[in-house]
Amino acid sequence: MENGPVVVDIEQLRRSCGACALHELCLPAGIDRNELERLDSAVRDKRTLDRGKLLFRQGDAFNALYVVRSGSLKTFVENADGEVQVLGFVLPGEILGVAALVNDRHPMTAEAMERSSICELPYTQLQQIVGELPALHRQLMRVISREVVADNSHLVMMGRQHAQERLAIFLQSLADRHARLSRDAGALTLSMSRYDIANYLGLVVETVSRLFSRMEAAGILAVNRKSVRILRPDLLAQLCGSHAAAARRGEAG
Amino acid sequence: MENGPVVVDIEQLRRSCGACALHELCLPAGIDRNELERLDSAVRDKRTLDRGKLLFRQGDAFNALYVVRSGSLKTFVENADGEVQVLGFVLPGEILGVAALVNDRHPMTAEAMERSSICELPYTQLQQIVGELPALHRQLMRVISREVVADNSHLVMMGRQHAQERLAIFLQSLADRHARLSRDAGALTLSMSRYDIANYLGLVVETVSRLFSRMEAAGILAVNRKSVRILRPDLLAQLCGSHAAAARRGEAG
């Protein structure tokens, strides 16, 4: 993280939303300077989580929304039998906790995958400000929307795509989000384990491992443990296409 | 429908939420008489949809929420390649369109699976009333919550359950919702085709057909085209258990 091409001034980040490098990607996006200061008043001192620590646990009472400043987290649900389903991975500039908005209780657990720093927005204060700033309200709705749409895509992936397409879509999504962060979209650092990736994709770890190897052999990726370089974005994008579409084009399975 | 054990007085239903047999299951649940009248003022004349007709289409501008009074609908998304993923089935007393709340655009299509009658709640009016009635606002949030939780369950099912467990969970869910409607939970009438069921479960139609046959042979169900009787709710519930749990109990796969 610390030797990447983008050097982040942590002190600057600490000061305010207005000064935060992420503010165009986050809840404040699209609101004006004055409103931004108003929002700032609701942001509590940020928290830092070490790898493996929980930001909130499934069933916890809902108190605040969170925004990732640096690092990354995973969210997952656990059923009565202790089986886990990973729901998503959360990168800097992305919001956590909106699924609890509706029920005053977190329906999932959020766990840091590496040392991460997080803004906390206590909801009672946020709610009041949202009531006063329609633009912020709209942005909050847009942010919730993003979650719903993501859930739908995840469902379509689980229901209709084959293993290789799933991994391709996953990598493409990570690359897109890297690009949003002005990072090199061609050089990914996977903070999640192969187990988490497999679980998220509805596969087992051996299958994911084999797919990485196969895509490396095909010259699409260069894989070295947690670091993945995308050598052929065009081929990767092709693999994201649906199985049915590939069949229609007369390609091999 | 018309020869079922529950005879519904359509004229009574038409009059108002207060007189509607479903109002304890629907958006008005938990709000008081006066508030109910206020809500009534926002409910536009109900619409009737014939089988195969669309209530709204993926991408449509969002104008209103809908509640199913009678009949049933399916919701689905369609990707660029025309592949369909069925997201859910909507029964009387259940709400449609909340996923569009957040984005002012419907992210899915809703299609009637049989002749259905539907309440329409224009959103501008509803929004105003929700602003005045905190109890209604809470109930609206609760209803959105139900959708999020349902999406999560659907995801877990797709990611972790085997074919037979998926069908069992599906039937169990239908039975539970029948019970909520004070219908006989042991006698289901499937308004959706085998294709829709299969798609919803992330399977193909042949697999679903075979599973029905197998569960009938096991004495769990009595299946006759669209009518399904649950003969052994206990065994059905067992099949809903996770594969891992079954393995832990030392059962056969």
Place this chain on the structure above:
DNA sequence: CGCCCGGATTGATCGACGTCAAGCAGAACG
């Protein structure tokens, strides 16, 4: 009644992915 047509069922076969098992590599630790 015979015919057709779409949905559903059933069987035979195939293949993608899971399971089981072995081996490997990097990190942590003494």
Place this chain on the structure above:
DNA sequence: CGTTCTGCTTGACGTCGATCAATCCGGGCG
């Protein structure tokens, strides 16, 4: 430096569910 542990990779094999194909059944229609 070796040991151990954990996460990852690779191979061999089995199986669940998809695919392909035939048939059945009920409904609509001439």
